[in-house]
Amino acid sequence: xxxxxxxxxxxxxxxxxxxxxxxxxxxxxxxxxxxxxxxxxxxxxxxxxxxxxxxxxxxxxxxxxxxxxxxxxxxxxxxxxxxxxxxxxxxxxxxxxxxxxxxxxxxxxxxxxxxxxxxxxxxxxxxxxxxxxxxxxxxxxxxxxxxxxxxxxxxxxxxxxxxxxxxxxxxxxxxxxxxxxxxxxxxxxxxxxxxxxxxxxxxxxxxxxxxxxxxxxxxxxxxxxxxxxxxxxxxxxxxxxxxxxxxxxxxxxxxxxxxxxxxxxxxxxxxxxxxxxxxxxxxxxxxxxxxxxxxxxxxxxxxxxxxxxxxxxxxxxxxxxxxxxxxxxxxxxxxxxxxxxxxxxxxxxxxxxxxxxxxxxxxxxxxxxxxxxxxxxxx
Numbered sequence: 001x002x003x004x005x006x007x008x009x010x011x012x013x014x015x016x017x018x019x020x021x022x023x024x025x026x027x028x029x030x031x032x033x034x035x036x037x038x039x040x041x042x043x044x045x046x047x048x049x050x051x052x053x054x055x056x057x058x059x060x061x062x063x064x065x066x067x068x069x070x071x072x073x074x075x076x077x078x079x080x081x082x083x084x085x086x087x088x089x090x091x092x093x094x095x096x097x098x099x100x101x102x103x104x105x106x107x108x109x110x111x112x113x114x115x116x117x118x119x120x121x122x123x124x125x126x127x128x129x130x131x132x133x134x135x136x137x138x139x140x141x142x143x144x145x146x147x148x149x150x151x152x153x154x155x156x157x158x159x160x161x162x163x164x165x166x167x168x169x170x171x172x173x174x175x176x177x178x179x180x181x182x183x184x185x186x187x188x189x190x191x192x193x194x195x196x197x198x199x200x201x202x203x204x205x206x207x208x209x210x211x212x213x214x215x216x217x218x219x220x221x222x223x224x225x226x227x228x229x230x231x232x233x234x235x236x237x238x239x240x241x242x243x244x245x246x247x248x249x250x251x252x253x254x255x256x257x258x259x260x261x262x263x264x265x266x267x268x269x270x271x272x273x274x275x276x277x278x279x280x281x282x283x284x285x286x287x288x289x290x291x292x293x294x295x296x297x298x299x300x301x302x303x304x305x306x307x308x309x310x311x312x313x314x315x316x317x318x319x320x321x322x323x324x325x326x327x328x329x330x331x332x333x334x335x336x337x338x339x340x341x342x343x344x345x346x347x348x349x350x351x352x353x354x355x356x357x358x359x360x361x362x363x364x365x366x367x368x369x370x371x372x373x374x375x376x377x378x379x
Contacts, residue, residue, distance in 0.1 A: 007070040008061075009042040015074060016043070035065045035077045042066045089130055094141050096129045101142055101149045113183045115149040117142075136365040157371070160305035164368055167305055170276050171360050174236055174313070178274070186271045187261075190261065191314040192233040193278060195321065200225030207330060218328050225333045230341050231257040233275070234314040239352040240316060241345050245338040254282040255295070262296045275301050278309045316355055320348070320370070 011019070022028060023036040034055060034313060041051045042062075051062040068076035101120055103242035105112035117135035124130050124138070142148065160166065169178075176183040183189070200356070205219040231253055232243035242261050267273050275292070277283045283292075289301045304311050325344045331337040 006013050007067045009039055009066060009070060011043045018074060038062050038065045039069045093130050097124050097138060097141055098145060100124060101147050143189055145215060156307050158305060158307065163305040166303060167308060167311055167364055168361055169302055170304055170311055171364060173274050173276060173302065173362060176237065184271060187276045188267055188270050189236050189276065190233045191236050191276045191312050192257065193312055194282060195230045195318045196228050196281065198230055198247045198326060198337060199227050199329065200334045200337045202327040202332055203330045225245060225331060228334050228338060229253065232314055232317065233257060233261050234317050236313050237354060239354045240349055243345050245341060249282050251282055256279045258296060260300065262299060270298055275299060276304065276312060278304050278312055279303060279306050313355055313357065
């Protein structure tokens with residue numbers, strides 16, 4: 001076919017692969033997909049007029065991107081830098097608006113929990129920072145520095161005076177160390193806790209399955225079928241879970257979990273079994289250590305610092321249970337909920353691998369350094 005354009009497109013294998021991938025993409029901007037399609041069609045010898053007809057564009061558009069590709073290759077398909085409009089606000093005003101966004105509204109006497117673009121625009125005008133500014137302009141200024149004042153993240157400052165020492169003990173156990181010495185092959189590390197108040201919610205109408213163009217739908221209203229607790233011990237190195245269901249949490253249910261584990265091999269014949277636990281009432285304080293050790297001399301309870309359950313690996317397993325078993329909840333009764341939990345436990349054990357845990361002593365030291373920077377300075 002005769003080519004009406006003087007710009008002849010010849011593609012290398014790499015360019016053809018990149019352009020084909022771009023033209024078939026469902027996530028890239030439409031302009032990128034369209035430009036890739038223009039170049040691919042031009043490489044087949046298609047005229048600009050025919051390309052324009054196929055893609056529903058004007059001939060000048062096809063001619064422009066064919067020429068730009070011939071001149072610069074793939075980089076030529078990107079938009080050229082544009083000068084844009086002249087700056088409307090001085091840099092000092094932009095800096096003041098960004099600083100305002102980083103303040104809590106209450107610090108300025110504004111009865112709000114957090115700023116929005118519209119509220120920041122109004123406050124900037126009230127303070128005389130600018131005479132007028134639109135919420136969209138405020139949003140553009142904040143996006144330049146990734147400032148999002150309407151978002152927040154909860155955290156809790158460690159208040160355990162022995163936080164570093166207690167956390168380090170648990171992290172050493174994850175690395176198979178105790179008092180600086182490697183654990184033996186007959187010593188095991190378990191992470192244990194309870195997931196309480198699991199509700200057996202029964203929906204008032206059956207779920208509707210997915211259909212073309214429609215996701216699964218679930219009835220909002222439900223009947224309550226009671227609650228139960230799921231207690232579990234997770235072997236952090238073997239990725240094995242041993243758990244049980246109980247009507248509630250407490251010393252007795254946790255003791256039953258310990259008995260279930262300690263009478264099961266390989267823990268029954270182990271030299272030592274370390275139990276990493278938080279400070280919940282079921283296993284809190286030195287009395288719990290004595291109680292467990294008296295009943296099971298090879299069991300050693302290791303407490304995490306206060307408010308440090310995030311260091312307990314069983315919490316990761318519980319988050320998996322929440323996503324894969326509990327939600328979306330629709331259970332006829334507590335018995336069905338308990339069966340589902342224990343069946344999932346067996347399924348999980350069949351294929352599970354240890355968690356890819358990277359938070360060790362070095363990470364702990366870095367965390368403590370950051371926390372020290374937030375300590376209030378003495379007057």
